Amino acid sequence: MTRQQKASTPLLRPLRSTSVRAHRHLPTEDNPALQVIWHVVCTIPWGRVSTYGAVARAAGLPGRARQAGFALRVAPKGLNLPWHRVVGAGGRIVFPKSSREHKEQARRLHAEGVSVENGRVTRSAIVNELR
Numbered sequence: 001m002t003r004q005q006k007a008s009t010p011l012l013r014p015l016r017s018t019s020v021r022a023h024r025h026l027p028t029e030d031n032p033a034l035q036v037i038w039h040v041v042c043t044i045p046w047g048r049v050s051t052y053g054a055v056a057r058a059a060g061l062p063g064r065a066r067q068a069g070f071a072l073r074v075a076p077k078g079l080n081l082p083w084h085r086v087v088g089a090g091g092r093i094v095f096p097k098s099s100r101e102h103k104e105q106a107r108r109l110h111a112e113g114v115s116v117e118n119g120r121v122t123r124s125a126i127v128n129e130l131r
Contacts, residue, residue, distance in 0.1 A: 041085070044082060044085040044130065049085045049127065050127045051088060084104070084108035085112075093106060
């Protein structure tokens with residue numbers, strides 16, 4: 001196979017990036033999976049937290065914890081979702097400790113009475129079953 005043939009073969013072209021920037025122009029408000037994740041996040045009680053995995057399971061999307069994270073990342077600001085109530089597995093705040101997001105999430109959780117130590121919330125604050 002010549003170079004020209006390789007370059008024109010669609011299977012050998014580099015894949016497009018699927019970064020967050022590539023998703024910014026998608027109509028997220030019309031996506032039922034994202035909408036149900038947003039609804040589940042709104043059901044997390046004040047002063048409690050849930051994990052990305054538990055949110056995905058409650059939304060009927062088991063095994064899609066990353067999709068729950070994506071849904072929170074692309075949520076319209078006007079929804080005012082309680083995003084700070086969603087943490088990683090084991091109660092860990094997923095943002096880097098020195099980041100603005102980590103500090104903001106810890107601040108919001110403290111304001112709701114949730115104890116955060118070394119970037120983790122206490123186990124008693126985690127809700128595993130959401131409806």
